[in-house]
Amino acid sequence: MRVQRLVPDDWRIWRDVRLASLADAPYAFGSSLALEQQFDEAAWRARLSNGMAAVAFVGEDAVGTIAGYVPEDGNDPTLVAAWVHAGARGRGVGDALVAEMLRWSRERGHERVYLRVADGNHAARKLFLRNGFTPTGVRMPLESDPSAGTEFLVHELVY
Ligand SMILES: CC(C)(COP(=O)(O)OP(=O)(O)OC[C@H]1O[C@@H](n2cnc3c(N)ncnc32)[C@H](O)[C@@H]1OP(=O)(O)O)[C@@H](O)C(=O)NCCC(=O)NCCS
Numbered sequence: 600m601r602v603q604r605l606v607p608d609d610w611r612i613w614r615d616v617r618l619a620s621l622a623d624a625p626y627a628f629g630s631s632l633a634l635e636q637q638f639d640e641a642a643w644r645a646r647l648s649n650g651m652a653a654v655a656f657v658g659e660d661a662v663g664t665i666a667g668y669v670p671e672d673g674n675d676p677t678l679v680a681a682w683v684h685a686g687a688r689g690r691g692v693g694d695a696l697v698a699e700m701l702r703w704s705r706e707r708g709h710e711r712v713y714l715r716v717a718d719g720n721h722a723a724r725k726l727f728l729r730n731g732f733t734p735t736g737v738r739m740p741l742e743s744d745p746s747a748g749t750e751f752l753v754h755e756l757v758y
Pocket of ligand 1: 624627628680681682683684685686687688689690691692693694715716717720722723724725726
C-alpha cells in the first residue's frame with residue numbers, strides 16, 4: 600500500500616474515489632454524492648488546488664482518501680474526506696492516510712489540526728483517537744443531514 604498526494608492534474612483519480620466514498624458512507628460526510636456528482640473538471644481541479652488531498656493505492660486500485668484544507672477565516676487546517684474502501688479496512692490504511700495529512704500540516708508549520716466526526720461513527724472516532732486527536736465537546740449538525748450531530752476533535756501538533 601502506498602499513499603500519494605495529488606495535484607490538480609490528478610483530478611480524475613480524486614473524482615472517482617471521492618464519489619465512491621460518498622456513495623459508500625453518506626452518514627460520514629458533510630457533503631453528498633448528489634452535490635459532488637455535479638462538479639465539472641474545473642471544480643475538481645479547484646478541490647486539488649487548495650490544501651492537500653491524498654489517495655491510498657493497493658497496486659493500481661485507489662482504496663482510500665484523505666484531504667485537508669485551511670478555512671478562509673482560520674489559521675489551522677481541517678482534516679476531511681477520510682475514507683477507506685470496505686475491502687481494505689482493518690489493515691492500517693486509515694492510519695497511513697491520517698499520518699500523511701498530519702505530515703502535510705507539520706510541513707506548513709501549523710499548530711493544530713481539527714476535524715469533525717459524526718455521532719455514532721465509532722470506527723472513525725477510534726481511528727482519530729488512536730492517532731492523537733482529542734474530543735473538544737464542541738458540536739454542530741452534519742450539513743448533509745442536520746438531524747445528525749458531529750463533534751470537533753483536535754490534534755495538537757508536536758515538533
Ligand atoms: C473510518 C475508516 C476510514 C477507518 O478505516 P480503517 O483505518 O481501515 O479501519 P481500522 O483499521 O481503523 O478499523 C476500524 C474498524 O473498522 C472495522 N473493520 C476492521 N476490519 C474491517 C474489515 N475488513 N471490513 C470492514 N470493517 C472492518 C472494525 O470495526 C474496526 O474496529 P476494531 O478496531 O474494533 O476492529 C473506515 O471505517 C471508513 O472509511 N468508514 C467510512 C467513512 C468514514 O466514516 N469516514 C470518517 C469521516 S469523519
